[in-house]
Amino acid sequence: MDMVLRAVAIYLILMVVFKIAGRRALLQMTSFDLILLLIISEATQQALLGDDFSVTGAMLTIVTLIVVDMLFGLIKKYLPGADDFLDNTPVILVENGYLFQDKMKKADISCDDILLTARVDHGLTRLAEIKFAILERNGHISIIPDSR
Incomplete structure (x- = not known):
């Protein structure tokens, strides 16, 4: 026991x-x-x-x-x-290139973390190219590129 x-x-x-x-x-x-x-x-x-x-x-x-x-x-x-x-729940960190600083600070995620994931996964180099960046439950960041 x-x-x-x-x-x-x-x-x-x-x-x-x-x-x-x-x-x-x-x-x-x-x-x-x-x-x-x-x-x-x-x-x-x-x-x-x-x-x-x-x-x-x-x-x-x-x-x-x-x-x-x-x-x-x-x-x-x-x-x-x-x-x-x-x-936890997924958290939107970026929407249409705009950073949600308060959410990023709370999750301890930097802009560099988001841009690194965007570069590696999608070849994106600027925030303006990101429609959504979402911190998933498992700690990974999902990037949805802007289709413009």
């Missing part, structure tokens, strides 16, 4: 941490982010398993994490507003 409680606690803590970190953390990984992710995974592994390094303990932990994830999926499906709270 201890392993199940550990798994649920770690799942919830990581969910809160990544919620606080925001979608910006998911946008692009730097070498520092990769190192941090490796350290977090090692610390999480130790916290999940404790002194039990058995295959049974690992399987119980994995099953618990999957069940908790499935429960959150059901909560998001059947509880109105839970999806927006847990995963």
Whole structure:
């Protein structure tokens, strides 16, 4: 039972941490982010398993994490507003070349982030060429080019 409680606690803590970190953390990984992710995974592994390094303990932990994830999926499906709270909603950052500075600041997204995505995905180099730039739930920026 201890392993199940550990798994649920770690799942919830990581969910809160990544919620606080925001979608910006998911946008692009730097070498520092990769190192941090490796350290977090090692610390999480130790916290999940404790002194039990058995295959049974690992399987119980994995099953618990999957069940908790499935429960959150059901909560998001059947509880109105839970999806927006847990995963956020898409945010329009640019409309017809106009930057929404307040939304960008809140999401910790810079104009350079938007232009980088526009260049890589569509070959666009100016804000005026962007009809919409949308920060998606997964942290990626979707660009809809202006058709003029």
